[in-house]
Amino acid sequence: xxxxxxxxxxxxxAIALIAIDNPPVNATSHAVRQGLFDAxxxxxxxxxxxxxxxxxxxxxxxxxxxxxxxGKPLLPPSLPDICLSIENLNKPVVAVLHGTALxxxxxxxxxxxxxxxxxxxxxxxxxxxxxILPGAGGTQRTPRLIGIPAALDMxxxxxxxxxxxxxxxxxxxxxxxxxxxDVALSMATxxxxxxxxxxxxxxxxxxxxxxxxxxxxxxxxxKKPHLxxxxxxxxxxxxxxxxxxxxxxxxxxxxxxxxxxxPQRTGLMHAFFAERAVADxxxxxxxARPIEALGVIGGGQMGSGIATAALIAGLPVTLVERDTxxxxxxxxxxxxxxxxxxxxxxxxxxxxxxILGHALTCTTNRQNLSESDLIIEAVFEDMEVKKEIFRALxxxxxxxxxxxxxxxYLDINEIAAVTKRPADVIGLHFFSPAHVMRLLExxxxxxxxxxxxxxxxxxxxxxxxxxxxxxxxxxxIGNRILSHYKKVADYxxxxxxxxxxxxxxxxxxxxxxxxxxxxxxxxxxxxxxTRKRQAATRPSEERYVAIADRICEREWxxxxxxxxxxxxxESGKPYANPEVDVIIQEERQKAGVTPREFSNDEIVARFTxxxxxxxxxxxxxxxxxxxxxxxxxxxxxxxxxxxRGGPMHYANTVGVPNLIQSIETWSIEDAxxxxxxxxxxxxxxxxxxxxxxx
Ligand code: CAA
Numbered sequence: 001x002x003x004x005x006x007x008x009x010x011x012x013x014a015i016a017l018i019a020i021d022n023p024p025v026n027a028t029s030h031a032v033r034q035g036l037f038d039a040x041x042x043x044x045x046x047x048x049x050x051x052x053x054x055x056x057x058x059x060x061x062x063x064x065x066x067x068x069x070x071g072k073p074l075l076p077p078s079l080p081d082i083c084l085s086i087e088n089l090n091k092p093v094v095a096v097l098h099g100t101a102l103x104x105x106x107x108x109x110x111x112x113x114x115x116x117x118x119x120x121x122x123x124x125x126x127x128x129x130x131x132i133l134p135g136a137g138g139t140q141r142t143p144r145l146i147g148i149p150a151a152l153d154m155x156x157x158x159x160x161x162x163x164x165x166x167x168x169x170x171x172x173x174x175x176x177x178x179x180x181x182d183v184a185l186s187m188a189t190x191x192x193x194x195x196x197x198x199x200x201x202x203x204x205x206x207x208x209x210x211x212x213x214x215x216x217x218x219x220x221x222x223k224k225p226h227l228x229x230x231x232x233x234x235x236x237x238x239x240x241x242x243x244x245x246x247x248x249x250x251x252x253x254x255x256x257x258x259x260x261x262x263p264q265r266t267g268l269m270h271a272f273f274a275e276r277a278v279a280d281x282x283x284x285x286x287x288a289r290p291i292e293a294l295g296v297i298g299g300g301q302m303g304s305g306i307a308t309a310a311l312i313a314g315l316p317v318t319l320v321e322r323d324t325x326x327x328x329x330x331x332x333x334x335x336x337x338x339x340x341x342x343x344x345x346x347x348x349x350x351x352x353x354x355i356l357g358h359a360l361t362c363t364t365n366r367q368n369l370s371e372s373d374l375i376i377e378a379v380f381e382d383m384e385v386k387k388e389i390f391r392a393l394x395x396x397x398x399x400x401x402x403x404x405x406x407x408x409y410l411d412i413n414e415i416a417a418v419t420k421r422p423a424d425v426i427g428l429h430f431f432s433p434a435h436v437m438r439l440l441e442x443x444x445x446x447x448x449x450x451x452x453x454x455x456x457x458x459x460x461x462x463x464x465x466x467x468x469x470x471x472x473x474x475x476x477i478g479n480r481i482l483s484h485y486k487k488v489a490d491y492x493x494x495x496x497x498x499x500x501x502x503x504x505x506x507x508x509x510x511x512x513x514x515x516x517x518x519x520x521x522x523x524x525x526x527x528x529x530t531r532k533r534q535a536a537t538r539p540s541e542e543r544y545v546a547i548a549d550r551i552c553e554r555e556w557x558x559x560x561x562x563x564x565x566x567x568x569x570e571s572g573k574p575y576a577n578p579e580v581d582v583i584i585q586e587e588r589q590k591a592g593v594t595p596r597e598f599s600n601d602e603i604v605a606r607f608t609x610x611x612x613x614x615x616x617x618x619x620x621x622x623x624x625x626x627x628x629x630x631x632x633x634x635x636x637x638x639x640x641x642x643x644r645g646g647p648m649h650y651a652n653t654v655g656v657p658n659l660i661q662s663i664e665t666w667s668i669e670d671a672x673x674x675x676x677x678x679x680x681x682x683x684x685x686x687x688x689x690x691x692x693x694x
Pocket of ligand 1: 024025027028063064065066067068079100102103104105126127130135276
C-alpha cells in the first residue's frame, strides 16, 4: 500500500514497515507529521498487523524539524501527539536508525518500543542550539532510558552521540548492519518473536539524582550566563524525576513554550538558518573545479593553519616557503596543529600518521606547485610581494588551477591583473587560527569565473567551513566593518571609558571577547600597519586616536610580546596595563578632551550602531549579498553572540527609527563619523525593516 505522501507503508505478512521519504534529511515537515499520524491510525485499526518498524529512506533517519518551517505557525498534528500515538500503539514498534537521528527525529525513536541503529549512526537532541528544548517528550523519555546525568549531558550540550556510546548508555537496544529497510523487517520480526525485547519508555522509572541536576545548573550558570534554554532543559529533566510521565510532559510543554517566546530563540534559529543561507549565491549552479591537491605559499600562522585545515579535510598539501628555516618553522607549526587536533578528538591518531607520512610535502621550490589544483598564497600583507608571487604562479600553475590569495585587506583586482588569467584568481580569506575558525570569506574580484567561485565554496564545504561571498573593498565584509567599529571603541576610551570597561560591557552583551582583548590577541602591529597604510587617504575631519600607535611604538604588540592593552604574566590572569593608562591620559590632554563617564549600555549601543551602520554601507555597495551574509560573517568569524542572531538580526530588534535617532544624537558631537547610511534612511522612508533586505 503506498500513499502519495512522504510516508509510505509496506505490509510484509504481519509486519508494517513505515518508511519516511522526505529528502534530503527526512525532516518532520507537516506532510511527514501528517503521514506518520495517518499511518499509525491506519495500522492501529488493522488487527492482522502484529508489529511495526519505522525507518528512513535515503541518507538518514529523521534529522529533526524542517528548517523551512521555522518561524511559521506549526500545523497539526503535532510531534508530541505523534510520539504518544506511537508509544500507545497496541503492537510493538521498532525504530531503525541510520545516518542521523536528531531532535524531533530522535524523539520519534524514543517513543518506539525498541531502537536499533545501523553502524555509524549519530543520535542527538540539538534543540538547545536553537534556543528551545526537546518538546516532544525528549526530556521525559531520555532520562528514563539513560538516567539523569547522561540525559542532562545530551540535552544541554546537543552533542551527537555515536551508536556505540548510545548502546552503552541504553539509548538504543542494538546495533545491526544492513540496508535500513531489511534491518527494519528483520527487527520487527525479531520483536514479534520476542527476540528483540520491547517496552514503552514511558513506563520506565527515573532514578532521581538531585546532585547531578544541581551541578549542571551551577555549571551552566557559570559557563553560559547569557543563555536561556539550557537552564530550561535542566528544569525539564528535573521534572522527569519528580513528576509522573503525563505531568512531566505537561511541564516540558510549558517550558518549551517559554523558550519559544524568548528572543534568543529567534536569534539562534536565525543563526542556524544563516549557516545554510549563505550557500545561496549567484554562482550556485556553476560547476566547481575538482580539487585533489592544494598548494599553500607561506608557512606562517595563517599558511600553516590553512594547510592544517586542508590536511584534516583529506587534501594533500604542498607547502612552499622561501628558505629552509622558514619551511621548518611552518612544518613544525602544522605538526603542532595536527597533534592538537588529535588531542581534541578532531583527528584519529592513524589519520594523523598518514597525513605526516604521505599528504604533506614541504619545499622551497615553487615549481612543485605545478600539479596543484588550487594554490593559496598566505604571505604577509604587502602588495608588491603578492604581485611578484602571482606573476610567478602564472608561469608555474597548470591550466585551470585556481589561484587564491588570503589577503585580508588588499585589492584583489590589482593582484589578479598581474596574471594572464584573472578569471582564475580569487580571494580566500581564512580567519586565524585557520584550522579552527569556521568562516571563509570568498572574495570575488571583477573578472573571476563563476566556476572559480563555486570551487571556493566547494573547498569550504570540504573543510567544513562556512563560506560567505564578499566583494572587493578595503577589508571585504568583516574587516571593513571591524575597522569602523574599532574606531568607536577608541573614541570611547579617548572620551573617558577604559579599555577594560569597553571590553567588559561587550562581553556582558555576549561577544566572545572585547575589542581591545581581540587586538592584543591578533597582534597590535596589524592594525598599526593598516592605519599607516590608510594615513595618506584619511579624511582630515576624521578624529584620530593614537593610543594604540603609542603602545606599538614601545614594541608592545599584545599577547605575543607579553603586553599591550593588557599585561600577560607568565602565570595568572591578564590585567590592565598601567602604562597604557598613562598613555591614555596623555592622549586625552593632547586632544583637549575632558573625560566623561559612559554607562555599559551606551558603550554597547555606540559600538553596535557603528557596526550596523558600516554593515549597511557594505550592503549598499553590494560587497555583501544580503544582511544574513553579514550575520554569518560575524557569527562564525568574529565571535558575535549566536543568541543575538548576528549584527543585522540584532539591528532588526533595535529597529530602524531607533538606530536613526541614536546616530543623529551622536552626530552632534562628531558629524563625520556618525552619518545615517542612505540605506537606513530609505528603509525608514519605506517603513521597512532590515530583515526585508534578505
Ligand atoms: N530541515 C530541512 N532541510 C535540512 C535540515 C532540516 N532540519 N537539515 C539539513 N537540511 C538540508 C540542508 O539545507 C542541505 O540542503 P541542500 O543540499 O539543499 O543544501 C541538506 O539537507 C544536507 O545538509 P548538510 O549539507 O548539512 O548535510 P550533512 O550530511 O553535512 O549533515 C545533518 C546532515 C547532520 C542532518 C545536518 O544537516 C544537520 O545537522 N542538520 C540540522 C539538524 C537539526 O538541528 N535539526 C533540528 C533539530 S531540532 C528539532 O527537531 C526540534 C523540533 O522537532 C521542534
